[in-house]
Amino acid sequence: MLVADIIAALPLERALPEPLFRQLYAAMKAAILDGTLAPGTQLPPTRAFCALLSVSRQTVLNAYALLAAEGYLDGAVGRGTFVSRAVPVPKAAAAATGLLRPLSARGQDVVAAMQQVAFHRSALRAFRVGMPRIDHFPFDVWNRLEARRWRRPDHQFGYSDPAGFLPLRELLCVYLQASRGVRCTPQQIVITSGSQQALFLLSTILLSPGDAAWMESPGYRGASGPLRASGARVFPVPVDGEGLDVAYGVAHCPQAKLAYVTPSHQMPLGVSMSLARRLSLLDWAARNKAWVVEDDYDSEYRYAGAPLASLQSLDRAGCVIYVGTLSKVLFPGLRLGYMVAPPALADALVQAKAVADRHTAIVPQMALADFIAEGHFARHIRRTRDSNAERRDVLLRALAQELDDQLACGPADSGLELCAYFRGAHDEDSVSRAGIERGIELRPLGHYADPDAGPACATPAGLLLGFAAIKPDEIGHGVRVLGQLLRGR
Structure with missing residues (x-):
């Protein structure tokens, strides 16, 4: 194809708000990169170029200037303008995805880990699981609280503490102590982007590839995903009317480094772990220097009596990490969760959180702190x-x-x-x-x-x-x- 024909075919849309010189720059850049305009090709003089595309000379000059600045064009007065020979000749595209650069083994594990998790992809209908009543949430109050924070930005709108907004952690500490019997200080609480991030961070820093981890079966697939992504060997432990069968785990996989449990309300069977099982699990973890991850995902919603005390409240060996979420209490789109770590582990989790995303978005944390402090949180839960x-x-x-x-x-x-x-x-x-x-x-x-x-x-x-x-x-x-x-x- 002649150069003039290539130039005449360059796509320009005059109805678009984007300036014509930017469109021309982008079209020529694409043609150079895909080899349509080969290295060394001489371009028509600017006046001929203008005639081919019915554009002004200034449009062409501006596009040339951008392309030359980025190294796509060479030229000098009296010599003409050429596609730079420094632009590499494009190779034929791979015929099949198998020829593309593969993911690492770890990358493949991460991608495959959550394939078994079901995501909501349609409008709400009976009997969708894992979904709170969103239309009950006082969004007008939340909007007012967020707007108030936006109107008064301060130094905290910069990079903030990876552990989370301190006033929020202080308020959560009081709430967890009163409602769940969790024994902690604000320094033990790490705010996360949902409980899923908490589970990923814990799996990553507490387990080495090949380490065994107990997982309830049946159990929450969103927790087994991070465990597998970390390279851990997930060991299924049966669940009965008393919760996780600790004796089975001890008999068949005593060397496990971690146990994931939902003791207050087992997912999906709904049973609560008996006191005997709780004490047995804690005894095994203490003796074997193993970790216990307590996922307390919806304990606020107990309809017969007060919420059960947390497993963490019984821990005397510093082996339980308590994980909570606000997705089920407020709304899933908020993406706020938290961990309560044993004192010896808290600093490491803060650093791991900083690696993942530096810190969770600060304004929602501020709004939530105000939401709790002004009493809206307790009223909403009731x-x-x-x-x-x-x-x-x-x-x-x-x-x-x-x-x-x-x-x-x-x-x-x-x-x-x-x-x-x-x-x-x-x-x-x-x-x-x-x-x-x-x-x-x-x-x-x-x-x-x-x-x-x-x-x-x-x-x-x-x-x-x-x-x-x-x-x-x-x-x-x-x-x-x-x-x-x-x-x-």
Whole structure:
């Protein structure tokens, strides 16, 4: 193709707000880099160039100047303008992705680690799990608190403490001591970008590749992902009516360096770890110098009595790291969580946090501190707990009326979801797929089972049904659809 034809074909859009010389610069740069304008090619004189594209000479001169400054063009008065010979000749693109530079082994582990985690990709519908009631949140109050902070910027709007906004950590310390019995100082608290970041940081700095880690099975897949990404060997430990079977873990994998547990409200079965199991777990961790990660993801929502005391409150050996999230209490988009570390570990976690993202966004932390200090946090929890309890009752009544012969409900005294076991022979995955086709979400309990777990970790077939974010009439509709599915209608 002649150079004049190449120039005439350069794409310029006169209706765009971007100046024509910037468009011309970008088009010529692309043509040079992909080899359409080869190194050493002489460009037409500027006046001829203008005629080919119907642009002003100044447009061409400005584009030439940018290209020359970046090394794409060479030229001198009286000699002409050329595509620089220093621009490398482009090689043919790889025919298949397999020829591209591969990820490192660690990179492949990180990418693969969360592939089994289900993400919400559609509009809210019954019975979505892991979702709080967002329309209950006082966004008008939150907007006012954030706006007030934006109106009064100070030195804290620069780079701040990786551990988090100190007034927020002080307020969380008081709250956790009062509500969960957590024994800590503000210096032990590290603010994170959600509990998922906390789990990733802990997996990264506490485990070496090949180290074993206990993981509840069935359990939260979002926790097993970071463990696998760190190169740890995840060892599934069964869960029964008393929580994690510590004796099984001790008998089959006593050398584990870490145990991940959800003792207050096990995910997904909803059971609480018994005192005997808690003490046994802490004894094993102390004797073996292992770590225990306590994920307390939704303990605020207990509907029968006060929230249970944390596992951390029983720890006397400094082996429990308490992980909390505000996604379930406020709203997931906030992306705020926290860790309460043993004093000896706190500084290391702060440094690890600094490596990950320097510090979590400061204005949401400030707004949350004000939200707690002014009493909005406590009021919101009380109101949301009442709302959740009402919707839980709607679900329980509907299941009892419509599906008592089909489903047996698990513990229902806390949380945002209800575990329901099939009374008859049903295939979880088939029921779940049919539910999607009929407009409802049904999460199989098998989704939470470790694929490498043996028969000891087998869980009865069933579903996890979320209710907190679902309106009562939609809960009723969802139960009726589920009944039709289970009865083959």
